[in-house]
Amino acid sequence: MSTMHPMGAAMRSLRTDRSVVDQKLTRRTMRRVFGFARPHSRLLTAFIGFVVVDAALVVVNPLLVKALLDDGIRKGDGGLVTLLAFGMVGVSLLDAALGVGSGYLSSRIGENLIFDLRTKVFGHVQRMSLAFFTRTQTGALVSRLNNDVIGAQRAFTSTLSSTVSNTISVVVVGVAMVVLSWQITLACLALFPLLLLASRWVGGQISGLTRAQMNGNADLGNMMTERFNVGGALLLKLFGRRDDEDARYADKAGVVRDLGVRIALVTRIFAATMMLIPALATALVWGIGGHLVISSTLTIGTLTALATLLLRLLGPLQGLSNVRVDVMTALVSFDRVFEVLDLPSTIQERPDAVALDPHSARLEFDHVAFTYPRAEDVSLASLETVARLESRDHGEVLHDISFVAEPGQMVALVGPSGAGKTTITHLVARLYDATSGTVRVGDDAQLWDVRDVTLQSLEDAVGYVTQDAHMFHDTIRENLRYARPEASDEDIWAALESAQIAALVHGMPDGLDTVVGDRGYRLSGGERQRLAIARLLLKAPRIVVLDEATAHLDSESEYAVQRALDTALEGRTSLVIAHRLSTVRNADQILVVEDGRIVQRGTHEQLLAEGGTYADLYATQFKPVHADTGPGPALEAL
Numbered sequence: 094m095s096t097m098h099p100m101g102a103a104m105r106s107l108r109t110d111r112s113v114v115d116q117k118l119t120r121r122t123m124r125r126v127f128g129f130a131r132p133h134s135r136l137l138t139a140f141i142g143f144v145v146v147d148a149a150l151v152v153v154n155p156l157l158v159k160a161l162l163d164d165g166i167r168k169g170d171g172g173l174v175t176l177l178a179f180g181m182v183g184v185s186l187l188d189a190a191l192g193v194g195s196g197y198l199s200s201r202i203g204e205n206l207i208f209d210l211r212t213k214v215f216g217h218v219q220r221m222s223l224a225f226f227t228r229t230q231t232g233a234l235v236s237r238l239n240n241d242v243i244g245a246q247r248a249f250t251s252t253l254s255s256t257v258s259n260t261i262s263v264v265v266v267g268v269a270m271v272v273l274s275w276q277i278t279l280a281c282l283a284l285f286p287l288l289l290l291a292s293r294w295v296g297g298q299i300s301g302l303t304r305a306q307m308n309g310n311a312d313l314g315n316m317m318t319e320r321f322n323v324g325g326a327l328l329l330k331l332f333g334r335r336d337d338e339d340a341r342y343a344d345k346a347g348v349v350r351d352l353g354v355r356i357a358l359v360t361r362i363f364a365a366t367m368m369l370i371p372a373l374a375t376a377l378v379w380g381i382g383g384h385l386v387i388s389s390t391l392t393i394g395t396l397t398a399l400a401t402l403l404l405r406l407l408g409p410l411q412g413l414s415n416v417r418v419d420v421m422t423a424l425v426s427f428d429r430v431f432e433v434l435d436l437p438s439t440i441q442e443r444p445d446a447v448a449l450d451p452h453s454a455r456l457e458f459d460h461v462a463f464t465y466p467r468a469e470d471v472s473l474a475s476l477e478t479v480a481r482l483e484s485r486d487h488g489e490v491l492h493d494i495s496f497v498a499e500p501g502q503m504v505a506l507v508g509p510s511g512a513g514k515t516t517i518t519h520l521v522a523r524l525y526d527a528t529s530g531t532v533r534v535g536d537d538a539q540l541w542d543v544r545d546v547t548l549q550s551l552e553d554a555v556g557y558v559t560q561d562a563h564m565f566h567d568t569i570r571e572n573l574r575y576a577r578p579e580a581s582d583e584d585i586w587a588a589l590e591s592a593q594i595a596a597l598v599h600g601m602p603d604g605l606d607t608v609v610g611d612r613g614y615r616l617s618g619g620e621r622q623r624l625a626i627a628r629l630l631l632k633a634p635r636i637v638v639l640d641e642a643t644a645h646l647d648s649e650s651e652y653a654v655q656r657a658l659d660t661a662l663e664g665r666t667s668l669v670i671a672h673r674l675s676t677v678r679n680a681d682q683i684l685v686v687e688d689g690r691i692v693q694r695g696t697h698e699q700l701l702a703e704g705g706t707y708a709d710l711y712a713t714q715f716k717p718v719h720a721d722t723g724p725g726p727a728l729e730a731l
């Protein structure tokens with residue numbers, strides 16, 4: 094009396110990928126799996142108790158029928174007939190109650206387990222280094238979080254319960270049948286290999302087809318997610334590829350359609366076989382049993398009980414024939430979850446890390462070199478569906494970078510695209526760690542290697558406005574409060590005011606409650622950057638990193654952003670990347686970066702006087718393009 098429909102369970106087993114049984118699972122995996130089960134051991138014990146009693150009850154009703162026929166009806170004992178009929182009702186009620194109870198326990202255990210695994214994986218992934226996210230396909234990661242966690246949960250609920258309940262049912266029913274008539278039991282068991290063969294064959298077919306169908310569906314899903322976001326849809330329109338896209342989609346959808354039909358056909362064949370075998374067995378029982386009754390070797394009650402018991406034997410037998418695949422599938426899911434949990438973050442906090450003083454405002458790079466980590470060091474091959482992990486090292490991106498930003502100073506980074514400016518800024522808050530040399534933060538009294546301070550205190554001390562000024566799909570208020578959850582509306586308005594965007598937010602229909610769309614799309618580039626500056630102002634860090642905060646803006650927006658920046662930078666140490674040299678004219682120190690090296694350093698005036706790269710860049714940006722059109726546009730390469 095399993096809690097799951099036997100046919101449904103059988104079909105699920107058949108759909109699972111049979112290649113899993115070839116996988117090797119270590120003892121360590123098993124130990125960890127039990128580790129996850131341990132907190133729920135009481136519930137698990139109660140659950141298994143329910144399942145065992147429920148499974149054992151399977152023989153009671155057929156035996157009651159036997160007694161009713163042989164001792165009640167044949168002997169004309171009306172009292173016994175009534176008693177046994179009530180007994181049958183009692184058994185059914187108990188069975189129903191046990192079913193509800195075990196269903197409740199199974200969902201408590203299963204959901205708790207999903208909760209444990211989900212929160213653990215989410216917490217772990219959140220703490221991975223940025224390098225992990227630059228390599229990992231979000232879709233693959235999300236599926237790992239959802240599907241495998243649910244697969245792992247199955248190990249403890251349906252797989253465990255069906256295995257226990259099927260084993261108990263087979264033993265109890267088998268013993269009862271042997272006791273009633275070993276000859277008939279033996280004859281019926283002869284049909285078992287047929288059952289096994291049928292389910293093996295269908296299993297092989299269906300698992301292959303289902304895997305192909307799942308891949309096909311994933312392909313369709315990927316195609317849609319890639320095309321149906323703003324970026325993909327725009328590209329599709331701009332290149333006028335509608336018809337080609339239609340044809341590609343139809344191709345993929347056609348494969349899924351054909352597979353669907355084949356799966357349905359094999360499933361029907363299987364269902365028909367599953368009906369046929371019990372019918373054959375029943376005929377066998379009645380045929381042989383009938384003769385035995387005639388020869389008075391068997392009573393009619395025993396024969397009826399045997400026929401009923403037989404039907405309750407085949408389902409569990411079929412279930413047990415798939416148990417290895419079921420258990421391995423569930424354990425492989427666990428293994429895939431553990432794979433993510435075991436991936437260490439390349440950015441680790443030292444156990445003896447100290448909290449950085451929030452007033453730290455001195456920043457120092459001391460002979461810093463940097464190479465981007467290799468994919469295999471930061472990600473899992475299985476989480477990257479397109480990129481193959483390359484074995485080649487990236488070349489060194491930064492070489493011998495040394496500079497000091499004194500408290501309150503502004504240090505500007507300029508140089509061509511790809512020179513390494515963004516990479517330098519990423520080393521400040523440990524988005525990456527220097528390969529050699531040291532990045533330090535602190536105050537006049539003490540400087541700390543960034544690897545010696547706690548990540549939280551470092552993140553609190555350093556604020557960023559990044560190139561894309563990302564906003565969550567939430568209201569302006571909540572996006573700003575992300576920097577300081579306890580900020581009041583007054584604080585938020587003050588920050589918006591300083592960031593030169595208060596008037597615009599006032600003018601919005603919902604004010605602070607306006608939802609900024611996915612990736613902040615409903616705002617213009619300049620508006621989003623000013624909002625990001627307001628967010629930075631709320632956080633109020635002593636060290637500020639601005640990456641191309643004024644790129645791609647018209648001169649009016651640039652002016653507003655520039656004013657916002659002036660407020661943001663006041664009294665703070667700043668590291669500013671700017672494509673427009675006008676932004677960094679007042680910097681205390683300008684570093685010209687080329688091919689990962691600082692090739693020039695000094696103030697604007699010093700660098701102009703010195704001649705060289707900076708003076709050339711300045712001349713290109715500010716020399717009149719035509720005598721009558723005034724200053725030329727910002728240089729693209731800058």
Ligand SMILES: Nc1ncnc2c1ncn2[C@@H]1O[C@H](COP(=O)(O)OP(=O)(O)OP(=O)(O)O)[C@@H](O)[C@H]1O
Pocket residue numbers: 227465487490508509510511512513514515516517
């Ligand atoms: N995650 C990464 N993995 C490997 N290489 C990277 C990664 N990010 C950047 N690079 C490489 O490092 C070099 C420096 O890139 P970086 O983004 O620091 O340049 P940048 O000066 O900020 O350029 P831009 O002004 O165009 O933003 C480039 O050659 C780039 O291809």
